[in-house]
Amino acid sequence: MKKLKFEDLEFLHLKTDSNVIEETLEGIKISDEYSFSKFEHLYSESGRFPFLRGPYPNMYQGRPWTIRQYAGFSTAEESNQFYKNNIKQGQKGLSVAFDLATHRGYDSDHPRVKSDVGMAGVAIDSLRDMEILFDGIPLDKMSVSMTMNGAVLPIMAMYIVAAENQGVSVEKLSGTIQNDILKEFMVRNTFIYPPQDSMRIIGDIFEYTSKNMPKFNSISISGYHMQEAGASADLELAFTLADGLEYIKTGIAQGLDIDKFAPRLSFFFAIGMNYFMEIAKLRAARYLWANIVKQFNPKNPKSMMLRTHCQTSGWSLTAQDVNNNIVRTGVEALAAVHGHTQSLHTNSLDEAIALPSKESARIARNTQIYLQEETDSCEHIDPYGGSYYVEYLTDQLIQKVMVHFEEIEKLGGMTKAIELGYPKRKIEESASIIQAKIDSGEQAIVGLNTNLAEDEETIKVLKVDTSEVLASQLNRLEDLKLNRNESELKIALEELEDAAKEKGNLLEYSVKAVRAGATLGEISYCLEKVFGRFSPKISGIQGVYINKVNSNMKKDIKEIQSLVSAFKEKTGRRPRLLLAKIGQDGHDRGQKVVASSFADFGFDVDIGPLFQTTEEVIKQAMENDVHIIGISSLAAGHLSFVPELMHGLKKNNFRPLIVVGGVIPPEDYDTLYLQGVDLIFGPGTNLMNAAKELIKKL
Amino acid sequence: MNELSIDTLISGFNSNDKLVLSKAISLAESSKREHLELLYNFFDHYLSENQASIIGVSGPPGVGKSTFLDSFISYFLKDKESQVAVLTIDPSSEVSGGSILGDKTRMEKISKLENVFIRPSASQDFLGGVGLSTPEAIKLCELFGFEYIFVESVGVGQSEQLISHLVDCFVLLVNPAGGDELQGIKRGILEMVDVLLVGKSDGELEEKAFQTFTQFQTDLRLVSKKDVQKCLEISSMSEKGFGDLNQSLEAHFKDFNRIDNEKIFSSILFDKLSHFKSSQIKESTEFNKVVDQFSKDSKFLALLNKVSQII
Missing domain, CATH: 3.40.50.300 (P-loop containing nucleotide triphosphate hydrolases)
Structure with a gap:
């Protein structure tokens, strides 16, 4: 393999001639004027190496992008009904969202997941659930996309066996599994095993699918969650493509031919509000990927072609004045389309406060229909090709990414870099900078720090009652466990464990275990016994937020710091704040950004481990004698864990200030206050104001 | 839990209440004089045979x-x-x-x-x-x-x-x-x-x-x-x-035998000497005992000197 170097890239390095008027988050200098010396790359064509202008020759002229809306319902029955309705309306593919317990490899009856069952997706414990999910849906005709990373083995195995039982053989299955474990270690934290063992699982899935499932995409390499966690465009690109390179190396190490599996790799990017930057990002992504794969000497040009799914940014949506979100999503969708995505999910306007309702989901989907049917977006190929500004951004992103590649290379590749926490730290820094820019008003967000609504309209949001889901899952599990052949099951699980210790394709053995009646939790635990369950190293960064706050906010910071000093004068200690995450939701951007800024304000901040139970949070809060417990809730768990927490604290005669933050629907506020919560901070909270309010409450 | 007092500390330690231990450590972390006085008062009153x-x-x-x-x-x-x-x-x-x-x-x-x-x-x-x-x-x-x-x-x-x-x-x-x-x-x-x-x-x-x-x-x-x-x-x-x-x-x-917790209290001594100028806690008899005991110890004084220099 020949190493990819700067000099090899034929792209022109454009320069700005005039005054720099601004610098982007990516560190790209924006000028008021650009010029080119040559225009060579403009003669590159879509559908040809390096695919900068699009993966296919005629792009949307032939066929528009695929409208693919991801949806999560709590039960297999509800999801099945939803899929069937969509199929009736002509949808050709379906996309499955799993609940948090399933993602983390726990059955619904596991004691750690009480408040997670049915949250943010469907609960799958066993083959029975999977069969209900696809009941009456012919799996040989339907392309199935599954967002699963941690528990890929049991989920893939159950999907395969469910198809078998429908009479559909495995080679006819088509669809995509996300299976992108590396990004989980950087941002979303929905992993189970340590990085090295997780990579082995991916290798085994590559091997199995390339042998048995020629129509199935074995991975979707995702940058989406990085941008959602705060990554700038260059970081999202660099880390996603570096992950992709790592997966290629994994496939090659498994003895696979590059042309056999590279065409089956697909990508997934986030599209935020920086319209031109996002278009440039998709162009740069195709260019860089083509050059990365070229190093492996593929014979099939398709191996070098980057195909991607995009989703509009959920983070860019506000909980305030939510109708603004329709426009945001529209602008982002337009950027995805002008950057030439192959498929797209558009978010619902209520995403910042709850899971989408039926009405909001319809508006979201129609946003794409406007673009396809009412505008002229499908008629042109790479409409921004030749635009001075977009070409400049594309070039600059390529250059920035090459620098990041070199750093990753120096650390010994992406798996190593992730183990060292390098990408995580970079993304957290970027997130803190964005937060400071928003809090100081430098980055405008309508309805939040500018043009506030006078009378805010409240909308009806979807409520998920998970207690029923939990009860029905528990019944079905109990029934399954009474009606299976225990000795067959034991043998199958032992064989799987041996395969994990020695060599042996883990997906193959998982399929056998599913046939013998093993549950998702049993298969996951069987592997956990060999690999262990991974717990991430969490460290906070300090000094980033405070350095980005501009001069007119320095006064606010001074005010907070003097409030902190006054508190210390009075009580002898700095205000001490525990930031806890309860349940299996691993999104920790909020926790990290709050930790880093509050430490900058002079607080002592305890960061709790991910995936805690309320008992563990109480134990830690008491041992550390904190003044405040702050809990971040992003997956609607607050209604079940807040009462538990309050009860536990009362029992222990310990009562710090209780603050809940994250995705909290306004209609839950009164309930939470009644239960004893002292303060609630929704999305878009200005952290300086929050700090002041907190100290005054103490 | 209400404000800590010498009584709540003693009864909390007697009943193995970890929240009281946690609050007591907060006293040690505190920059307030009365917190430290309470703590040293507690040290003077609470005896335990336990050697960790x-x-x-x-x-x-x-x-x-x-x-x-x-x-x-x-x-x-x-x-x-x-x-x-x-x-x-x-x-x-x-x-x-x-x-x-x-x-x-x-x-x-x-x-x-x-x-x-x-x-x-x-x-x-x-x-x-x-x-x-x-x-x-x-x-x-x-x-x-x-x-x-x-x-x-x-x-x-x-x-x-x-x-x-x-x-x-x-x-x-x-x-x-x-x-x-x-x-x-x-x-x-x-x-x-x-x-x-x-x-x-x-x-x-x-x-x-x-x-x-x-x-x-x-x-x-x-x-x-x-x-x-x-x-x-x-x-x-x-x-x-x-x-x-x-x-x-x-x-x-x-066969380990720590002599009268000397190590720990010697540390407390130089700690407090440099940070609180000892006057704040000199009422503590336990503390004064340590000072007396070690003031003749040349090795300890040398150490104290070294530490003061570091700080």
């Missing part, structure tokens, strides 16, 4: 001290129900004074155990690597009845010097490293080490760990002033070397 085994763990930043403690203590507690306290120290920011305390995220296994009490403290711009309140916190944990107290220091500068005076057994954890990097570990620190651990002896670093281990064995023999110094290779991932470490600790504490 106090183990200090130090090492450079990033060497994996918290991960090691998580892994080793869960190994250590596999077949016994001992009560264990873990005191960790995180650095405070010099600019804002605030801190991020994340040690417990790396102690996921033991933080869930009922018989393990973990208290992270901010260093409060105390340069020594141990926190300003560490000596009192150790004392409190011992009075409370813990059998084992592990103290993890901030791995910077002179921390090893100070922590070794606070504990009964001083464990230094180092990374597998080449010859030049070994030179960086000062002779003075090696002299005080009871157990030296070469960590990360697994996977691709195993060979390097062995080389480092061999070199340290030689070095230790050259500088050692202690009767027994142990050097071991360990891995927090595979638990390699944990059995040997367990035995070394057992051997260390078998």
